[in-house]
Amino acid sequence: MAPTVGVSIIPLLDSTRPPVSFILTTLVNDLVTLDQPVTLVLDDYHIITNSAVHDALTALLDARPPQLHVVIASREDPPLPLSRWRVAGELTELRAADLRFTSAEVAAFFATVTGVALADADVAAGRGTVPATM
Numbered sequence: 319m320a321p322t323v324g325v326s327i328i329p330l331l332d333s334t335r336p337p338v339s340f341i342l343t344t345l346v347n348d349l350v351t352l353d354q355p356v357t358l359v360l361d362d363y364h365i366i367t368n369s370a371v372h373d374a375l376t377a378l379l380d381a382r383p384p385q386l387h388v389v390i391a392s393r394e395d396p397p398l399p400l401s402r403w404r405v406a407g408e409l410t411e412l413r414a415a416d417l418r419f420t421s422a423e424v425a426a427f428f429a430t431v432t433g434v435a436l437a438d439a440d441v442a443a444g445r446g447t448v449p450a451t452m
Contacts, residue, residue: 320356323348338374342381350383363392372397379403 327344330336376398403409421441428434
């Protein structure tokens with residue numbers, strides 16, 4: 319936990335709207351002082367449609383200290399410079415294909431959780447009988 323990170327920007331947010339770059343610089347300066355890794359998780363990022371938010375996040379990520387890790391969960395690719403970060407080796411992606419079970423994992427899951435041994439053909443076809451107690 320890093321309860322003091324970002325506290326210094328709260329007065330800035332309540333003031334006469336300083337430039338976003340100043341707020342981000344202040345936040346990065348707070349993050350630099352950390353002696354432990356911190357992870358910022360942004361869930362449902364696909365809901366954000368304001369380009370100023372995307373620009374600010376890009377600036378933050380481009381200036382982020384090494385102890386800051388950011389996880390963005392989104393149903394679609396966000397309008398961020400993903401290609402640039404990918405080429406630079408600064409992006410790790412998990413796509414739907416990475417999260418899918420293999421046929422062997424499906425069979426093992428059903429065998430372990432339900433006690434049902436599915437035939438390979440049933441697993442391949444997406445069929446199987448699951449007990450009603452599940």
